[in-house]
Amino acid sequence: MDYHIQISAPTPDILGEIARLWNGNATARHDFFPWSAALLARLLVPAGNPTGRFLTAHHRPSNALIGFIHCNQLREDGYPRAGVVEAVMVDAPYRRHGVGAALLAAALRTMETFRPRPDIVDALGAWPFGYAFNTLADGSERSGVFMNEPDVYRLFRRAGFEVVRQSRVMRADIRGSRPRPIPPGCGFHIAKRTENTWLDRVFRGRELYDHALSRQNGQLLSRAIFGFMEAESRHQGQAVFSLFGVNTPYDQQRKGYAGINLSRLMEHVRTIGGESIEIHVYADNQPALALYDGLGFATVADTLMLHRRM
Numbered sequence: 593m594d595y596h597i598q599i600s601a602p603t604p605d606i607l608g609e610i611a612r613l614w615n616g617n618a619t620a621r622h623d624f625f626p627w628s629a630a631l632l633a634r635l636l637v638p639a640g641n642p643t644g645r646f647l648t649a650h651h652r653p654s655n656a657l658i659g660f661i662h663c664n665q666l667r668e669d670g671y672p673r674a675g676v677v678e679a680v681m682v683d684a685p686y687r688r689h690g691v692g693a694a695l696l697a698a699a700l701r702t703m704e705t706f707r708p709r710p711d712i713v714d715a716l717g718a719w720p721f722g723y724a725f726n727t728l729a730d731g732s733e734r735s736g737v738f739m740n741e742p743d744v745y746r747l748f749r750r751a752g753f754e755v756v757r758q759s760r761v762m763r764a765d766i767r768g769s770r771p772r773p774i775p776p777g778c779g780f781h782i783a784k785r786t787e788n789t790w791l792d793r794v795f796r797g798r799e800l801y802d803h804a805l806s807r808q809n810g811q812l813l814s815r816a817i818f819g820f821m822e823a824e825s826r827h828q829g830q831a832v833f834s835l836f837g838v839n840t841p842y843d844q845q846r847k848g849y850a851g852i853n854l855s856r857l858m859e860h861v862r863t864i865g866g867e868s869i870e871i872h873v874y875a876d877n878q879p880a881l882a883l884y885d886g887l888g889f890a891t892v893a894d895t896l897m898l899h900r901r902m
């Protein structure tokens with residue numbers, strides 16, 4: 593098969609072709625994702641500035657797009673020297689011809705030219721559920737990597753990526769959720785986020801809310817972020833909200849604050865029509881697993897996280 597790979601600017605034309613490729617290859621959960629050039633631009637070209645590089649594979653002689661990969665430099669998560677392969681997709685009729693491996697090799701070569709040059713590259717198999725946000729003990733947030741598609745996994749393994757961690761997607765049915773009592777002198781702050789962090793952009797311009805428990809003097813006791821992606825989140829007929837950035841300041845941990853904040857968050861989400869809520873968590877994050885377990889979350893997917901040293 594004759595094709596060539598090039599670096600492509602994220603013009604509306606290219607983004608439109610990528611959206612078409614993505615939508616045409618969507619399977620299972622992914623068919624909740626009707627991408628368009630405009631949605632992709634909002635995520636990948638915020639304020640007119642491309643967030644990374646697109647490598648595209650084109651069939652010869654038609655020049656039709658048959659595959660793409662997006663690679664990026666993570667700048668907003670406290671790990672400035674990490675790069676990420678955010679998406680790789682080869683159109684189904686053109687698979688098994690080495691296009692994915694060639695795109696990945698080209699992406700790694702391209703990332704060598706990034707400044708600062710990444711020390712490590714994370715592998716994300718697909719955009720929609722490729723992001724596993726995890727708040728680390730120091731309060732920073734880092735995108736994890738998760739993939740559970742065997743073909744994508746093999747592709748990355750062959751390119752020298754290693755499994756470094758396991759991650760889980762957990763979900764709770766909140767229709768019967770029980771709010772926990774509010775400690776005396778404490779209250780909640782619930783407000784739409786107006787920030788433009790990576791998380792906010794990944795959420796593709798949909799509304800995200802902060803939900804925080806604090807003392808009346810303003811001292812923060814625990815916080816979390818929640819949101820709903822209308823088109824994407826109606827899974828098996830349910831309105832699934834997403835939960836991110838669960839975090840209790842270090843000196844306030846183990847006092848029940850995260851449990852109180854999340855039980856109230858779940859109650860709030862229930863009153864606005866939510867039926868279940870989902871979170872991604874590292875499989876070795878014992879405090880977080882105990883917290884979610886106590887709130888009725890159960891594992892719905894196990895995922896592998898892959899990295900490659902440059």
Ligand SMILES: CC(C)(COP(=O)(O)OP(=O)(O)OC[C@H]1O[C@@H](n2cnc3c(N)ncnc32)[C@H](O)[C@@H]1OP(=O)(O)O)[C@@H](O)C(=O)NCCC(=O)NCCS
Binds near residue numbers: 729841844850877
């Ligand atoms: C996870 C985290 C938010 C828990 O906050 P917290 O306010 O200490 O949690 P709570 O006091 O409400 O405890 C909730 C449950 O977790 C358990 N737990 C809390 N810390 C724990 C620890 N270090 N080890 C084991 N279990 C722990 C508690 O026993 C409690 O369960 P129980 O009520 O059934 O006894 C906190 O450890 C944190 O901020 N960690 C860093 C950020 C992070 O990893 N966030 C999760 C991202 S997915």
